[in-house]
Amino acid sequence: MKKHVLFSLLILLLVLSVTACGSAQRSDTKAEKKEIPDLEAVMTLDEYPSCDGSPLALPMSEAVCCALTGAERSAVCNKIVHNGKESALNSLFGGKTDIVFVEGDDASLNTEAEKAGVKIELFPVAREYYAFYSKAELTDEEKSKLLSDDGLEAGSSENNISAQTASAIIEGGLKCSINYAKGYFISGYTPEGVVIYTVNGVAPDRDTIISEEYPYSFCYYAIIRADSPAGSSERAVAEALAGESGQKLLEETGYVRY
Amino acid sequence: MSDIKMRKTVGMVMTVMLTVGMLGLTGCGSGTQNSSAEIEKKEINYLYQNNISYKLVEMEDFSDTPPEEYLYTRIEIDGLADASVEQKINGKISEVFEDMLERKGAGYRGFSSKVDLSAEKSSETISMRVTGNYNNILSILVLKNVEQGGIRYSDNETLNFDLRTGETVGIYDLFEDGNCDELNRYIANHVNVFGNVYAGGTVYDDSTGYHMISVFKGVPEEQKFILNEYGPVLLFDYTNPEFYFTDYRAYEIQAGYDALAQTLDLDRFMEVKEGTKIYETPTDRIMMVYGSAETVEKKDSSSGSGNEQYSGTFSYMKDIPEAALECGNELVKFNKDMVSKITGSEPASGGLRIINKVKGSHVGAYYNIVQDLSGFRGNTWEQSMEAYVFDMEGNPVSLDDFFADGYDYFSVIKSELQSYMSNNNPDSVIDESRLNNLVENSSFYVDIYGLKILTRPIEKTGSNGGKYKASIVFEIPYDKFGTENIKL
Numbered sequence: 133m134k135k136h137v138l139f140s141l142l143i144l145l146l147v148l149s150v151t152a153c154g155s156a157q158r159s160d161t162k163a164e165k166k167e168i169p170d171l172e173a174v175m176t177l178d179e180y181p182s183c184d185g186s187p188l189a190l191p192m193s194e195a196v197c198c199a200l201t202g203a204e205r206s207a208v209c210n211k212i213v214h215n216g217k218e219s220a221l222n223s224l225f226g227g228k229t230d231i232v233f234v235e236g237d238d239a240s241l242n243t244e245a246e247k248a249g250v251k252i253e254l255f256p257v258a259r260e261y262y263a264f265y266s267k268a269e270l271t272d273e274e275k276s277k278l279l280s281d282d283g284l285e286a287g288s289s290e291n292n293i294s295a296q297t298a299s300a301i302i303e304g305g306l307k308c309s310i311n312y313a314k315g316y317f318i319s320g321y322t323p324e325g326v327v328i329y330t331v332n333g334v335a336p337d338r339d340t341i342i343s344e345e346y347p348y349s350f351c352y353y354a355i356i357r358a359d360s361p362a363g364s365s366e367r368a369v370a371e372a373l374a375g376e377s378g379q380k381l382l383e384e385t386g387y388v389r390y
Numbered sequence: 391m392s393d394i395k396m397r398k399t400v401g402m403v404m405t406v407m408l409t410v411g412m413l414g415l416t417g418c419g420s421g422t423q424n425s426s427a428e429i430e431k432k433e434i435n436y437l438y439q440n441n442i443s444y445k446l447v448e449m450e451d452f453s454d455t456p457p458e459e460y461l462y463t464r465i466e467i468d469g470l471a472d473a474s475v476e477q478k479i480n481g482k483i484s485e486v487f488e489d490m491l492e493r494k495g496a497g498y499r500g501f502s503s504k505v506d507l508s509a510e511k512s513s514e515t516i517s518m519r520v521t522g523n524y525n526n527i528l529s530i531l532v533l534k535n536v537e538q539g540g541i542r543y544s545d546n547e548t549l550n551f552d553l554r555t556g557e558t559v560g561i562y563d564l565f566e567d568g569n570c571d572e573l574n575r576y577i578a579n580h581v582n583v584f585g586n587v588y589a590g591g592t593v594y595d596d597s598t599g600y601h602m603i604s605v606f607k608g609v610p611e612e613q614k615f616i617l618n619e620y621g622p623v624l625l626f627d628y629t630n631p632e633f634y635f636t637d638y639r640a641y642e643i644q645a646g647y648d649a650l651a652q653t654l655d656l657d658r659f660m661e662v663k664e665g666t667k668i669y670e671t672p673t674d675r676i677m678m679v680y681g682s683a684e685t686v687e688k689k690d691s692s693s694g695s696g697n698e699q700y701s702g703t704f705s706y707m708k709d710i711p712e713a714a715l716e717c718g719n720e721l722v723k724f725n726k727d728m729v730s731k732i733t734g735s736e737p738a739s740g741g742l743r744i745i746n747k748v749k750g751s752h753v754g755a756y757y758n759i760v761q762d763l764s765g766f767r768g769n770t771w772e773q774s775m776e777a778y779v780f781d782m783e784g785n786p787v788s789l790d791d792f793f794a795d796g797y798d799y800f801s802v803i804k805s806e807l808q809s810y811m812s813n814n815n816p817d818s819v820i821d822e823s824r825l826n827n828l829v830e831n832s833s834f835y836v837d838i839y840g841l842k843i844l845t846r847p848i849e850k851t852g853s854n855g856g857k858y859k860a861s862i863v864f865e866i867p868y869d870k871f872g873t874e875n876i877k878l
Contacts (some may be wrong), residue, residue, distance in 0.1 A: 187634055190499065191604045194631075206497050209628065213500035386604050 171377045173202030174368065181230035181366035183212060184220035188314065189233035189352055192258060195385045196373050224355060225250045230366035235260055235352050251358035255370040257378065258387035261315040261341050261349040264298055264329040274309055292330045295347050302348075312348075315341075315388075341388050351390065434647040435754040436878050437524040437656065439675040439839075440553055442469035444520055449487075457511035457536075462491065465518045465530060470553060471667040478556035483518070483530065486547050490516050490534050496545040497628035498638050505638075509539030522617030524677055526553045526659040526668060529617040543638035546625055548614040552659060554668055561613045564622065565653045572653045574608040576645050577624065581606050581632075601634040614640075619838050620683040621647040621654075646683035648709070648752075675869045676878065678838050681752025682707040693724055699743045700724045706750025706759075713784035714750060714757045721761045722748045728763060742767045751835075754878065756780065756787060758835035760844075775844045775861040777835035789834060792841075797875040803843060803866065804829050810864045815850070828862075840867040 180201050185193055190212070197208045214220065217236070223229040225248035234241075238254050245252040270278065278297070293301075293310065300306035310329065315336055328336075331347055340346040354370040361367070372378045379389040449462040464487040470476040495507050514536045522529035532547040550559040562568035581602055614625040626633050627640035635641070647654065662668060688705040704722040706715070728744055743766040751758045760777040779787040793799045804825055811820050832845045843866065847859040868876060 187601050187603050190634060191631065205631070206628075209497060209499045210495075210502040211500075213503050386607075 168376050168380045171196070171199035171372055171381055174200055175365055177201045177203045177207060177211060179365055180211075181364070181369060182228070183214075183231045183233065183366075183369075184223050184229045185214045185233035186217040186220065186235060187214055188235065188260070190214050191385050192352065192373070192382055192387060193233045195381055196369060196378065199381055200369060200372060221245075221355075222248075224252070224357065227357075230356065230360070230364075231369055232355050233257075233352060234355065235350055237350060238353070241353065241355065252355050253358045253360070253370070255354040255356075255374040256351045256390045257354050257370075257373045258352040258382045258390055259341050259349050260352060260388070261336050261346060262298075262302065262312045263315045263336055264293060264301065264310055264312050264331065264348075266309045266311065266327045266329075268309075268325050269327055270309055278308055278310075291327055292333055295332050298331050298348060338388055342390075349388075352387070433755070434651055434654065434656070434679055436676045436678050438526075438660065439673070439677050440523045440526060440528065441669040441671055441673040441675065442467050442523070442528070442553070444468065444523075446518070455510065457514040459513040460511075461515045461517070462487075463517050465520065467528065469670050471670050472556075475553070475556040479528070479551050479553075482551070482556075482558065483549065486532055486549060487516065487518070490532055490545065490547060493534070493545060496543050496638060498543070498635050499628065501543070501628075501638065505541045505543065506539040512537040521623070522619070524617075525656045526662075527551065527559060527617060527656065528553055531616050541638070544640070546614065546627065546640050548616050548625060550615070550617065554659065554662060554666075559659075560611055561609055561615050561622070561624075562611055564656065565650075566655045569653050570609055572650055573622070573645060574606075576649050577609065577643060578606050580643050581626075601636070602632055603634045604632045606632050618644075619677065620680045621645050621650060644683045646681075647679050648682050673869065674873050675867065676873050676876075677868075678754035678756075678836060680707070680838070681709055681754075681757075684708055686710075689719075689722065691722060691724070698729070699741070700728075700746070701744070702746035702748070704748040704750070707752045709752055709757075709782070710750050711757055711780050711782055711784035713786070714759050714778075714780045717759045717778050717780075718748050718750050721759065722746060729765070752782075753836045753838065755782060756792075756836040757782060760835050770856070770858055771860075772847065772858050773860040774847045775833075775863060776846075777833045777842070777844055779835055792834075792836070792877060793871065794875045794877065797871070799871060799875070800829060802871055803832070806864065806866045806870065807832075807843065807845070807862070810862065837865060840865040840870070 177197075180197055183193055183197075193212055193214065194205065194208050197203065197212060198205055201208070214233075215223070217234045220229065220232040220234060221241075221244060224232045225245060238256075241254060242252065278293070297306060297310075298312070301308070301310055301312055330336075334340050334346045336346045336348075341349045354373050356364075356366045356370050373382070374390070383389050444465050444467045446463045447466055449464060451457070451460050451462065465483055466480050467476060467483075470479075495501055495505060514534070516532070516534045519531050519533070520528065521531050528549075528551045530549040530551075532549065534545040536543055536545075551557070552559050552563075561573075562570060565573065609624065610630075612629070614627065614629065616623050616625070622645050624643045624645065625640045626643065628635070633641065684707065685705050686708040688703060690701070690703050692699075692701040702722040702724060704718045706718060710718075724744070724746070728746065729742065745764045745766070747762045747764075749758075749760050749762075751760070757780045758777055759780070760775065762773070762775050764771060764773045779792070781787055781791075789799055807829060808820060808825060828845045828848070832843050834844065835842050843862075843864055845862040847861050849857055849859055852858055
């Protein structure tokens with residue numbers, strides 16, 4: 133009988149160690165994950181570099197300024213002005229602005245800087261993507277047309293387009309009810325009835341955008357002049373944003389990390 | 391330990407193991423499964439007007455450098471039974487007014503780099519307006535408009551009071567269990583206007599000057615809003631970081647009661663402890679609500695030849711019953727009868743221009759079709775108005791149908807018409823048979839605060855002494871009939 137009892141207790145211990153409401157597993161997982169520290173305030177608002185950029189980069193620009201200066205959002209919002217990508221880059225090249233936050237690709241950004249006779253340093257900080265959507269389900273006629281234009285075989289999966297179709301939509305060559313928009317519009321509350329398309333069978337989500345498996349992603353950059361000295365405020369901002377704490381801040385702000 | 395005891399012990403251990411095992415498989419309180427019960431769509435057809443009065447108090451600017459032109463007005467309320475609650479509300483209103491007066495600039499992005507706050511103000515107005523006053527909620531919009539350094543900007547605050555307690559009401563308090571999901575979806579549909587997206591930029595609404603620069607995450611607890619007769623109006627400004635404004639003013643989104651019927655719960659403010667008196671003079675004055683905040687369709691038609699020119703429009707709110715739509719379509723078509731409707735039996739001489747406006751509105755549980763037919767001949771203007779009312783299934787509604795069985799509405803209408811005519815045309819002789827005839831041949835429609843009565847055209851005297859014919863249109867508040875006599 134004692135053996136029975138011992139045996140039962142052993143089984144009990146085994147079960148408890150395996151299930152244990154998952155809490156042991158969660159704490160182990162937690163132990164494995166290193167806690168990433170928040171960005172700390174290291175300069176005053178007056179010391180913060182002059183900045184500019186595109187409107188879509190405003191949330192990141194404001195967030196990093198709040199974090200690095202400790203200033204309230206209301207004070208930061210009043211100070212930071214983004215005049216658009218082209219204006220911001222011109223301002224950077226002309227020496228009127230210390231740091232800009234814009235979306236694009238490194239090749240074309242470097243080319244523009246070269247034309248202006250300026251060397252720049254690019255810090256990729258976040259990713260954005262194009263989402264392809266239609267405001268409602270396509271009609272049968274639209275689907276047939278898409279199938280024939282797209283070269284997809286009949287019976288291809290619903291709500292998917294090829295990369296070729298996606299390119300055509302962006303270039304404006306394909307007239308159909310599918311449009312494209314910056315990806316952040318489909319996160320949060322999506323309007324009713326909107327259909328989001330996969331591209332080459334890949335859905336846009338955080339993982340597929342970071343891995344670039346989803347083919348229509350691009351980057352946000354923090355850009356400074358290459359001759360910005362070490363220890364300058366603009367270099368400190370760019371490096372902070374590109375680092376782990378900055379990436380954490382960007383994700384909390386709603387961007388996809390680089 | 392005896393065998394029996396041992397077996398019991400083993401039995402207990404097995405039971406515990408089974409329990410633990412089951413917990414492990416199902417995930418230890420990983421969450422109860424929410425059943426997706428179907429939510430019954432409610433209808434909000436009417437509300438109760440609060441019986442308070444309010445006045446606008448004009449304030450002087452005693453500062454050293456008042457603006458060149460200024461106008462400051464704030465509201466004071468009166469009529470609550472509890473003086474301390476009334477004092478609390480008036481105190482809060484004053485506090486917000488003073489804060490608005492002290493405020494420098496506005497919190498829009500980049501504001502201080504564009505606006506010189508040291509420059510003198512050319513003009514400044516701070517105004518308060520009661521936008522909603524029902525179901526024990528008082529809703530006030532505080533608006534500040536400034537011109538300074540050549541730039542115009544505005545700022546705003548919203549105040550919503552629970553008249554039972556004097557406490558302010560937040561947006562979450564309007565919804566069952568604070569659930570704003572229905573509201574958030576409505577707003578997302580509105581602001582994520584995919585059709586306005588520019589691939590290289592942001593969502594931009596040309597008519598309002600705002601961009602969406604990040605995803606709409608839902609309304610925050612401190613969201614600015616007011617209530618009006620259509621429903622909640624949300625004000626988005628610099629306190630909403632998803633928005634980027636280029637013209638330094640707030641953007642309003644009207645959400646209708648029809649869009650929020652599942653979760654909006656204004657009736658909770660009607661729950662009052664027995665024996666509690668909220669108003670000095672209690673009342674049950676009702677107000678109907680608009681069924682929709684949107685005009686869906688507008689049809690124009692014009693025709694004419696020779697001496698007659700005709701233009702007709704038919705605009706209507708959504709959810710129009712089929713029968714009402716047919717009625718409106720019929721009324722907007724030109725026909726010769728229209729001429730005699732306006733001019734009586736006299737043939738038109740000289741050029742006659744006819745303007746026919748037909749409007750459909752969903753008010754309370756009813757749908758109105760109202761025709762306003764006007765004729766212009768030289769300097770003369772004549773008019774005829776008539777209305778048709780339907781229930782939402784498309785059945786015509788008469789006054790007999792609108793009021794409770796056996797209720798003598800005729801006498802009330804006749805009495806009100808007599809008062810109106812005496813007040814507006816004291817020299818006219820009103821005989822009993824003429825009065826009866828007018829009432830018998832009148833039409834009506836359901837409006838927010840009362841029943842609108844439209845008589846057939848009668849002769850009137852213009853300010854220049856000239857005679858013309860026009861319908862009398864006047865309103866009888868619902869409490870004149872008594873709420874209990876109306877089929878709401």
